[in-house]
Amino acid sequence: MQIHRRIMLPCLQLFLLVLNLNLLMCFVQRFKNKQSSLMWSLGMLSVIDPDIPLYARQRDACGACMRLWSLVDLGVWSRHFMMSTLVVVLHNLETRKPLLNGLQQRYVEKLQDHPMYRPKELMADLRREVGVSISYKIAWKAKQLALGIIHGDHAKSYGKLQSYCDKLVASNPGTMAHLQKTTEGRFFRMFLAFGACITGFTHCRDFIGLDGTFLTSKYLGALLTATGIDAMGGLFPIAFGVVDAENEDNWVWFLQNVHDCMASVNAITFVSDKQKGLLPAVELVFLGCEHAYCMRHLDANLKKKCNNGEFIRLFWVATYANTMSDYDTAIQGMRVISPATTDYLLTTSPPFHWATTHFKGKRYGHFTSNIAESLNAWLLEARDKPIISMLDIIRRQLTAWFYARGMEGKKACESLGDRAQFALVANVEKNLREVGNSARQYRILPSSDMVFEILTSTKTCVVDVCTRSCSCNKWQTFEIPCANASAAILLKRECVQWYVHKAYALQAYCNTYSGVISPIVDASEDASDQLKPPATWAS
Template identity: 25%
Template sequence: MSAVGNSATSPLPSAHDVEVDAEPGEEVPRHDDEDEILFPKLVDRVSQQAVEDEYAEEPSSRARFDDTDDEEREENIDSLVLQEYDGEDMPTIEWNRKNPDLTPGTVEVACIHYAKEQIDSDAILDLVRETPTIVPTALHGKLFEKYKINVQYMKIFYAKERALDRINGPWNESFQLLYTFKAEVETASPGSVVEIDKHIVKYKLQGKAMEKECFRRAFVCFKACWQGFLNGCRPYLAVDATALNGRWRGQLAAASAVDGHNWLFPVAFGVLEVECEESWVWFLQQLRNIIGTPSGLVIHTDACKGLETAVEIVFPGVEHRECMRHLAQNFKKKFKGKVYDENLWPASYTCSLRKHEHHLRVLYAHNTLVKEYMDEHHAKLWSRSKFNEICKVDYLTNNLAECFNAKFKSVKGLLLWQAFDKIRQMIMVKMAFRKRIAETQYVGHLMLPSQIKALHAKARGLRMKCIRPSTYKAEVTYTDSKNREWRYPMNLATNECCSRQWQIRGKPCIHALHLMTVIGREDGEVDKYCSEYFSVAKFRVAYAENVPALLGKDQWNIVDPGFKLHSPHLLY
């Protein structure tokens, strides 16, 4: 019998009998460009363009690959093109393969395969050198546009791989360069950490037992990032991984924080061979070796394989949140109906433990299997009512990690040392930009102006009643559209409201804002009642340092670790 079929038939308390939280939570950043929108004149377009040009990303073309079997449809009708092409403006293609000089405008069928080989090796080489991350579909479109040749997808795919090897050196040898990258980073920025993990793979060659040391995973954390996180950001980390799309299909893992503006602040990143408990334990252990366990630390995760267990192993006792969006998606697969829609998300949104427990009672009364399911599958924190009051981040979803994935998606097809280097450059440009903001825009301000402006906007037009037993204490009463009164005792001296919104977010809730407008004068200034995490001082400290500037790859002093590091052991 389905879970829905077991629903109780007794009268239920309505979710509408509980006040809906009048104040929405903070919006998790979806993109990392809000700073550029607010301060466009401070953006360093030259540096930004230089980073984009070095490893440019080419969008996929709309080219369609047909199944051109039968000797590629008689070599595209014996004329390098399909029948629809009228042959006008056909480019002249010249070769000197021990023999003929081809007459302009003519191509012999015997040379067609060679023509394609030349296009694959030469034309693709130039395109890939210009745009290393160009995808095969985009290459197909460019080749057809220039040469009117319909080359099969896999031929282009392998031609691109060969071109990358000619440009950057053999892919199998690129992993050895990670030790040189490590030396360059740690020399230029003492305190930065680059860790490389390898393992021994046994194999047989012509019946003889052999073994080799293969790359497995890597971890990168710049001093400016971990120092800025510990000194200037709230103790909140969103951890996630996204699949690489280069020749090695590992995982790009990252731990990201937020500054006082709620802007993405990368703390650490790396690559894993696969998402599993062992690989995540290794990644998180490298992270803990650097940052320790700050007071009030929160780690937010998705439903990544092995990650939830790894967090408990490496960071026992920290507040471990799970993504509410994934929880709700899984929940709806098992439980469907209006009662669930009206109570699950409200139980998550509210900062009040009393409201949270009310919504749970409604769910449990409607179906006794709900409690069993939640206890078994969703034991991590997913409601604001259970969040600690130190972190000052009220995020319910792990969208911050998705923001990191979106920002750095252009590196996922590069060689690992290239990907790490481009991430370093992108972080460098962003941190320098935000440091300029701190130095030029916030002089004379105690708190970040955008945060104070948002609080002033919330305070306008509030219709509430206020009874004060003393100057800084009050009962603030709100009357909803159904003429019901909701009362909130609060204390400005201790920055507390019984709604707990203030304590969890670190900024005055609307009830506190109303009391401040009643008090007025200096004692009613909003700046005094915000957490220091939203101060200009904290923002400046977060971006006080920057990641190291490095020499180019051709200038590196190649490091010999004393062994040959082979490419990852591919399991597919």
């Protein structure tokens, strides 16, 4: 080994003894400050001579170049002195490994406290704490190594997947877990719906939000989700699909599995965006079911064509309009501002997919796919994990969710006693009290036992109690009597709660979360499947 040395310490002569960097790691106690201790733990400082507090920073460029520091204590003050540059002739292949090992251990510690800790955050922390810059590639590799320690190897996880699915089905009756592989024996796609979710959905509203989100694990892919709404208006996960990409073929396959889970599919309303094969897939699998477009996505597309505030405002007026006259007025206003954009909207997105006056399904006031996207945000922690770890995070979150909401419903029922069987969930009861107060101020003209004309200070509406409809269209939209309907029902001396859809009942909420999602033993104990990971992977 040849050393080119230029001493920069005045009045101080040091004789350097270069030793094997891997033999003297026991001298960590010689570091007296946070910065040098952290750099030591990252493998970026090594002892050169144990008798002289002299250290070397290992550079990432294959160990060919290092800089030295001396921590000199003269009794009165201490300083860091840059001493020299070493040019090492012998090629040191060990240099990168200590650095990654140190970063890996630091990442493990961070992930334990902050599961969403990102490579960029590691880079920023190192720059701030020790003044060291590393590449994103090194930080990303450190993250993968850390995740491997915590969650296991990505590739090996696929070999245990069939065993994991079998145990899920065995411990959770009614669960559907379908796994498909390619002719080469590689993972292709899988579908998962827990038995408790399948049964629980029968007590929810007939409404499903569809969405997909990309996976950030080593083998990439996409996670497809089907999400319902419980009696309280909270999102209710129904099914999950892991596929290579969002496209029509994968959506058809996923929806066919969802279809097989459903006890009845006659009246289900779907909401989603218009991207990546969803529209033809829903039409093919759920023929006759209504499909609403996500209004937020339509809004974003229109702004690209005509970013005019008044035009967008009129678009939303047309969306929420409860009468054809209000809808037509809004559309005419849009044509005045931008005829081309209005024609584009009506041609590419027919109003029966989004306008309240034209849509025949039940949206329950949900005009966007936010419920499905909220679920994807809820799953953010799981998206970069090996597939079994990802599925187990989903299972554990659902387990906690079912238990907490089940206990909430149980306590509410116990507090009401015998009245619980007739009670509605709290937010609906509150809504009925508010509309009831308004209804008492209306003038009511009965046309028959079932049809009533309701006169308010601003408008006149017609209520048909038999068909559970009001000309304001709110009763049909939410399946909860509006103020006009409440006025008519109260005049009949009947209970308004009787006319609320059964999906809003407190008992329905309890039944939704009455199931149990059970834990399973370690799938690796008897894993024997030779399933290979998918061909796509992140570099």
